[in-house]
Amino acid sequence: MMWLALTGAIVVEVFATLALRASDGLRRKVWLGPVVAGYVASFYLLWLALSCGVPVGIAYGIWTACGVALVAVLARFLFREPLTPVMMLGIALIASGVFTIELAGVTH
Known part of the structure; x- marks a missing residue:
């Protein structure tokens, strides 16, 4: 249940x-509802994962790292934003950092 809640928090975030990007700086008001509802739902699901026992350092690390990586990749295709080799290296470094934190958390 806790990993399902965390996965849901990531997807919704x-x-x-x-x-938020599609709203063009909130000038396109039709996106305001999905932005607010999405962030509220994401924080609720993150809270749920934490209350089920995921350590906060691990949950937050996974949540943010996956969010950064997925947004960067999807923005490349949806909004034609750049995704350079240096950016991809940064994503790999974030992922390896989260993996390291998770390994350290498992040993305790």
Whole structure:
């Protein structure tokens, strides 16, 4: 249940962030509802994952790292934003950092 809640938090947060980008600085009001609802739902699901026992450092690390990576990749296709080799290296470094934190959390 806890990993399902965390996965849901990630998916909904990515959707909300992409909706925020689609809103063009909130000038396109039709996106305001999905942005607000998405972030509220994402924080609720993150809270649920934490209350089910996922350590906060691990949950937040996974949530943010997956969010950054997915938004960068999806924005490349949806909004034709750049995704350079240096950006991809940054995503890989974020992922390896989260993996390292998770491994350290497992040993305790």
